[in-house]
Amino acid sequence: MKKLNPITKWGFFALFIFTSFSLSAQTVSGIITSADGSPLIGATVVEQGTDNGTITGIDGSYSLNVSGDPAILVVSYTGYSSKTITVSNGQGNATLMEGTTLDQVVVTGTRGKARTVLGSPVPIDNINAAELRRSGQTTVDQMLNFKVPSYNSSNQTISDATAHFDPSELRNLGPSRTLVLVNGKRKNQSALVYVNDTPGKGEVGTDMKSIPAEAIERVEVLRDGAAAQYGSDAIAGVVNIILKERTDGEITVNSGITTLGDGLTYDVGINKGFKVGNKGFVNLTGSFYHQDETDRAGEPGGDGLFGVIFGDDDILNGTHPWIQDNPDLGMTIGQPNYSKFSALANAGLPYGDSGEFYLNWGFTFRDGTSFALYRAPYWITDDAGLLTPDGEEYQGFQPTFETAIGDITFNAGTRNEFGDWSSDLSFSYGASTVEYVIGNTINPSLLPNSPTEFDAGAYSFENQILNYDLSRSFNNLSLSVGTELRREIFDVTAGQEESYVDGGAQSFPGLQPSNELGEDEGTRTNVGIYVGADYDLSDNTLLGGAVRFENYSDFGSNLSWKLNARQYIGDKKGAIRASVSTGFRAPSLHQVYLSNVQTLVSGGTVSNQGTFNNVSEVVQSLGVPALDAETSFNITAGLTYKLTDELTFSGDFYNVTVDNRVLFTGEIGFDGDDTTTNPVEEILLANDVTSLKYFVNALDTKTTGFDVVLNYDTPKFGVVLSGNVNETTIENDEIVSPGVVGEEGYEILNRKEQSRITSARPNLKGLLGLTYKMDKFRVSLNNTYFGEVTWQHATIPENDQTFGARVITDLLFGYDISEKFRANLTVNNLFNVYPDVIDTKGDFVTDLGGRFKYPWEVNQFGFLGTIVKAGLSLKF
Numbered sequence: 001m002k003k004l005n006p007i008t009k010w011g012f013f014a015l016f017i018f019t020s021f022s023l024s025a026q027t028v029s030g031i032i033t034s035a036d037g038s039p040l041i042g043a044t045v046v047e048q049g050t051d052n053g054t055i056t057g058i059d060g061s062y063s064l065n066v067s068g069d070p071a072i073l074v075v076s077y078t079g080y081s082s083k084t085i086t087v088s089n090g091q092g093n094a095t096l097m098e099g100t101t102l103d104q105v106v107v108t109g110t111r112g113k114a115r116t117v118l119g120s121p122v123p124i125d126n127i128n129a130a131e132l133r134r135s136g137q138t139t140v141d142q143m144l145n146f147k148v149p150s151y152n153s154s155n156q157t158i159s160d161a162t163a164h165f166d167p168s169e170l171r172n173l174g175p176s177r178t179l180v181l182v183n184g185k186r187k188n189q190s191a192l193v194y195v196n197d198t199p200g201k202g203e204v205g206t207d208m209k210s211i212p213a214e215a216i217e218r219v220e221v222l223r224d225g226a227a228a229q230y231g232s233d234a235i236a237g238v239v240n241i242i243l244k245e246r247t248d249g250e251i252t253v254n255s256g257i258t259t260l261g262d263g264l265t266y267d268v269g270i271n272k273g274f275k276v277g278n279k280g281f282v283n284l285t286g287s288f289y290h291q292d293e294t295d296r297a298g299e300p301g302g303d304g305l306f307g308v309i310f311g312d313d314d315i316l317n318g319t320h321p322w323i324q325d326n327p328d329l330g331m332t333i334g335q336p337n338y339s340k341f342s343a344l345a346n347a348g349l350p351y352g353d354s355g356e357f358y359l360n361w362g363f364t365f366r367d368g369t370s371f372a373l374y375r376a377p378y379w380i381t382d383d384a385g386l387l388t389p390d391g392e393e394y395q396g397f398q399p400t401f402e403t404a405i406g407d408i409t410f411n412a413g414t415r416n417e418f419g420d421w422s423s424d425l426s427f428s429y430g431a432s433t434v435e436y437v438i439g440n441t442i443n444p445s446l447l448p449n450s451p452t453e454f455d456a457g458a459y460s461f462e463n464q465i466l467n468y469d470l471s472r473s474f475n476n477l478s479l480s481v482g483t484e485l486r487r488e489i490f491d492v493t494a495g496q497e498e499s500y501v502d503g504g505a506q507s508f509p510g511l512q513p514s515n516e517l518g519e520d521e522g523t524r525t526n527v528g529i530y531v532g533a534d535y536d537l538s539d540n541t542l543l544g545g546a547v548r549f550e551n552y553s554d555f556g557s558n559l560s561w562k563l564n565a566r567q568y569i570g571d572k573k574g575a576i577r578a579s580v581s582t583g584f585r586a587p588s589l590h591q592v593y594l595s596n597v598q599t600l601v602s603g604g605t606v607s608n609q610g611t612f613n614n615v616s617e618v619v620q621s622l623g624v625p626a627l628d629a630e631t632s633f634n635i636t637a638g639l640t641y642k643l644t645d646e647l648t649f650s651g652d653f654y655n656v657t658v659d660n661r662v663l664f665t666g667e668i669g670f671d672g673d674d675t676t677t678n679p680v681e682e683i684l685l686a687n688d689v690t691s692l693k694y695f696v697n698a699l700d701t702k703t704t705g706f707d708v709v710l711n712y713d714t715p716k717f718g719v720v721l722s723g724n725v726n727e728t729t730i731e732n733d734e735i736v737s738p739g740v741v742g743e744e745g746y747e748i749l750n751r752k753e754q755s756r757i758t759s760a761r762p763n764l765k766g767l768l769g770l771t772y773k774m775d776k777f778r779v780s781l782n783n784t785y786f787g788e789v790t791w792q793h794a795t796i797p798e799n800d801q802t803f804g805a806r807v808i809t810d811l812l813f814g815y816d817i818s819e820k821f822r823a824n825l826t827v828n829n830l831f832n833v834y835p836d837v838i839d840t841k842g843d844f845v846t847d848l849g850g851r852f853k854y855p856w857e858v859n860q861f862g863f864l865g866t867i868v869k870a871g872l873s874l875k876f
Contacts, residue, residue: 028071029063030092032056034080040096041245041281043077048084057279057350108181108220108240118640121544121564121577123652123707125221129244132213134771134780136810136826138254138265138289140216141168141208144239146784146810148221149724149765150707151239153208155335155862156198158852161403161434163336163370165192167200168208170223170236172726172761173656173703175205177585177632179226179234182211182241183346183360185411185467186230188430191459191490193590195611195664197857199760201753202664202695204588207432210364210407212342214252214269215285217244223707225634225656227583228546228562231484231528235583235632235658243346243360244283247273249876254824256869259832263294263335263864272876280349287342293369294334296863298838299327300850306379308844315378322377322395330374330398331851335864338368344409354417362409369439372399372507373851380506384448387440399441399507406433413467424469431462436495438505445502457495457511461590463488476536484528490589492516504597509608515595521615522593526552526586540568550584554592555628558584574641577652581634587614587627587662591695609667610689618683619694623739628697632658638707651708657731661699665748666794667691668741679740696738698748700731701757716773723766723785728758752857755792755800760858762787764805776816784808786860799843803836803855820875828867835863 032043039060046053047066056062064073066087073092076082080096108124117124127147135146141153145168153168170178175194180187190207194200222238230238249272256265269287276282303323307316314320323329344362351357377396387397413426436456443450469482492515494500499510532546544564551557562581569576595613612618614627638652669691670681677685684692705726712719735749736742764787771780785807793799809830815823835854838847847853854863 026066026069026071026090027063028066028073028087028090028092029061030087030094031060032062032075032077032094032096033060035095035097038246038248040077040080041247043075043096046074046076048072048074059275059279061279108184108222108238118572118575118642119542119566121542121566122222122224122579122636123577123638123640123650125223125709126218127221128218129213129216132216132219134769134782134812136780136782136812136828138213138267139209140211140213140219140241141166143213144168144208144219144221146782147767149722149767150223150237150705150726151221152199152761152765154199154859155864156196156859157333157335157856158371158373161192161370161401161405161436162194162196162198163401164338164366164368164403164405165190165194165205165207165209167194167198167203167205169200169205169761170221170239171654171656171703171705171724172728172763173236173658174757175200175203176588176662177233177235177658178205179230179232179238180206180208180241181230181238182362182409183243183358183411184240185426185428186430186463186465186486187241187409188407188432188463189461189588189590190407191432191434191461191590193588193594195594195596197756199756199859201756202591202662204590207364207405207407209340209366210342210409210432211241211362212269212285212287212344212364214250214271214287215243215283215344215346215362217242217246223652224579224636224654225562225581225583225632227585227632228548228560228581229530229532231548231550232584232586232629235585235630235634235656243344244271244273244285245281245346245348246283247275247281249273250873251876252871252873254869254871256826256828256867258294258864259866259868260294262292263867264292265869266290276347276349280347282345282347285342285344287340289340289342291335291338293332293337293371294864295332296853296865297328297331297333298847298850298853300329300847301327303329303376303849304840304844305849305851306376307849310378312378320378326376326395329849329851330376330396332371332398333852333856335862336368336370338366340364340366352416356415357413358415359412360409361411362407364405364407366403366405368403368405370401370403372401372441373848374398375441375506380442380444382444382447383442384450386442386448386450386452397440397442399505400439401508402437402439404433404435404437407431421470421472424467426467428465428467429462431460433458433460436508436510438499438508438510441506443498443501443503443505446498451496451498454499454505454510455496456499456505456508457515458493459590460491460493461489478534480530480532482530485525486528487525488523488589490517490522490593492522492593492595500597503608509597511596517593522589524552524554524589526550540572542566550586552586552629555586555626558586558629558631560584570641573643574639576639578637579634580636583632583634585630585632587629587695587697591662591664592627594695597689608689609691609693610687611693614695618687618692621683622680622741624694624696624741625738627662627695628660630658630660630662630697632656646714647710647712649708649710651706653706654704656703657701658703659700660697661701662695662697663699663749664695665693665737666750666753667693668746668748671744671746678744680744680746696748698732698735698737699757701728702731703728718769718771720767720769724764726763726765730754730758750794751792751797752794755790755858759790759792762789762805762860764788778812778814780810780812782810782812784810784861789855789858789860791855791858793843793846796843799841799846801836801839801841801846801855803858803860806833806835806860808833808861822873824869824871824873826869826871828869829865832866834865835860
């Protein structure tokens with residue numbers, strides 16, 4: 001067993017430092033509500049010109065000691081315009097209206113006091129629950145994909161477990177470089193490394209499908225580097241998911257299907273809040289979601305892949321009898337089949353004069369099935385009758401990749417005030433598990449006694465985090481300090497012996513005992529300390545900065561810093577803002593310790609490829625150094641302006657360089673010289689694999705781009721026009737692996753792998769959303785422009801292909817049957833748009849012998865076609 005980290009001891013020690021008191025002067029009280037009369041929980045009420053303030057409770061009420069009568073109070077709430085009220089005789093109520101984009105109060109990007117989007121020195125998108133629903137999408141990752149131009153995520157297929165995650169990222173910098181928070185606390189990464197040929201290959205991300213949309217109040221997206229404030233991973237930006245605190249309830253039921261009759265989806269969700277005591281609350285969410293698979297396989301009329309491999313003209317030209325009966329080569333290519341169960345609780349309970357205990361807990365379980373390449377009868381020639389029904393002729397088989405995915409989020413803590421200081425002590429726990437079962441397949445070496453279903457093993461990852469944060473305002477200065485202690489654990493569980501012995505199960509040889517980690521492997525701790533400050537030089541000018549020191553038990557330390565500024569212009573209707581910062585990303589434990597064997601198609605052959613971890617004897621014998629942290633340098637500068645009460649604009653330029661980037665090498669195999677055996681080939685022969693791969697620091701990149709948002713909003717009509725232009729380039733003159741691999745002249749990142757970094761995601765993306773509201777009726781028309789993407793051939797530039805830009809149009813109707821009952825109709829991809837078809841240019845590997853009709857290694861928006869969905873919602 002692994003030794004316990006001293007985090008728990010620190011936690012008990014920190015608990016003793018709390019104290020609180022209140023100063024009695026004159027007391028004012030009141031209730032803060034929205035336009036429909038609903039109480040606003042957690043609204044901020046501050047005495048104007050001071051730092052004396054409080055927040056509203058579960059019923060929207062507040063009570064505040066003020067310096068005199070009358071008192072002038074400033075009331076603010078996220079997503080609403082701030083309001084100044086004068087309170088006499090101790091009583092002051094206020095009604096807040098939904099604000100324009102720049103008036104909304106946000107909490108991400110600062111450790112001190114909250115600021116409006118206009119007042120923030122860094123660019124932030126604030127997307128409330130209603131806006132997320134108006135995206136027309138179902139899952140959180142796709143909601144953000146169709147609301148935030150610099151955020152990208154798309155469905156994957158024929159990619160083992162990656163098909164169940166769909167890698168997501170900001171600014172095309174890779175999933176590993178976007179930090180995800182829940183209520184301001186770090187969310188755990190998933191247990192999976194994306195090792196297949198998809199965008200984000202070699203990366204580790206957060207499972208965005210694990211958070212039920214029904215539980216979300218809003219999402220704040222910080223589009224700027226923030227490692228000096230939040231630590232590792234916040235290179236591209238931060239996604240902060242804020243949970244509901246409301247006490248009303250809502251039930252939603254939805255179902256949809258593609259116009260081709262597949263991909264049926266249905267879901268039901270319930271969210272209900274309850275008042276606890278006078279000002280406490282608990283908000284509960286439960287949901288179920290199911291989707292059927294889709295199939296958009298090609299029908300090539302011949303199998304170019306195996307026709308060439310076997311030198312068989314009948315297979316190549318499609319005259320083989322099996323191909324004539326199965327023109328799609330037996331494939332199922334599309335979204336996977338899965339069911340998802342989610343539960344989440346969010347609670348807050350005030351105590352004493354100024355204390356609040358808070359807790360949120362969430363659990364998600366997904367059980368899904370994706371598909372591997374069909375094993376045609378000329379590829380695997382016999383199954384000993386194990387998969388063939390009695391009396392029928394053997395027709396081959398399609399293995400399934402079945403995953404059981406679990407994800408847990410837990411945060412608990414207490415906020416308090418002592419003197420002029422505000423404190424927040426919290427403990428966070430997060431865990432992710434991915435268990436593999438390989439179905440409808442065989443291990444040919446075990447025939448005729450092979451199993452047809454295999455436990456192929458599992459990955460798990462968890463973190464335990466203790467945070468203690470302090471903040472205080474000194475007139476024009478806001479100061480924040482804090483510390484974080486974190487422990488991370490990555491583990492590997494081997495599959496059953498039959499899954500990996502003698503070549504293993506077809507499609508995915510199981511994880512082996514040699515892939516499991518030793519007693520002292522797969523765990524690390526780190527300690528972080530930060531200091532941040534914002535100083536208002538005047539009513540119009542803000543300067544800010546932060547410094548953070550991190551020390552990791554496995555690779556050492558890092559010091560990151562950030563400076564930012566904001567200058568109001570035009571009578572505070574606009575602002576110029578800028579920031580400069582350094583950042584870092586610690587190599588994930590997954591990248592350090594992952595090892596496995598996969599059955600892949602590469603270079604016209606089907607072979608077993610071995611991934612060897614960074615601490616293995618194999619990689620160390622090649623002279624590859626231990627993984628080190630990536631470092632970044634970020635510059636952001638922009639302008640935001642409130643042109644009218646209804647029309648707002650923001651534009652931001654950014655430049656991000658990432659040095660020492662961790663990459664997953666391409667396949668390193670035999671050099672083609674049969675007369676000699678080099679050191680790499682000796683390792684291949686000793687491990688019975690045809691190629692090897694590993695993780696190494698060997699890449700420098702530069703990403704430059706521009707974000708623009710134009711928002712027009714009136715009670716009846718709204719327009720949002722936003723866009724992102726983004727370019728990532730590789731700055732290395734030559735990408736060379738340290739040690740033997742480089743000395744032997746091997747290429748570790750070929751042209752195809754380079755394009756996965758520079759052009760697998762759209763470099764231009766734009767959104768035009770139109771909404772019209774009339775009495776009980778609402779209609780929205782969303783148009784999303786996905787720019788071109790380019791796939792590069794590994795060795796032949798003439799075989800590169802650029803897939804043209806497309807516009808995806810979504811149409812949404814909503815009708816209020818009554819005050820609490822609403823019906824919705826959504827048509828996604830109204831005009832049935834698909835990507836360009838793959839042009840093989842004579843290279844059968846490009847589309848795997850015609851199996852793929854549409855691109856999958858580079859991807860803009862998937863290939864589902866038109867989807868029609870209907871739903872009902874009931875508020876109570």
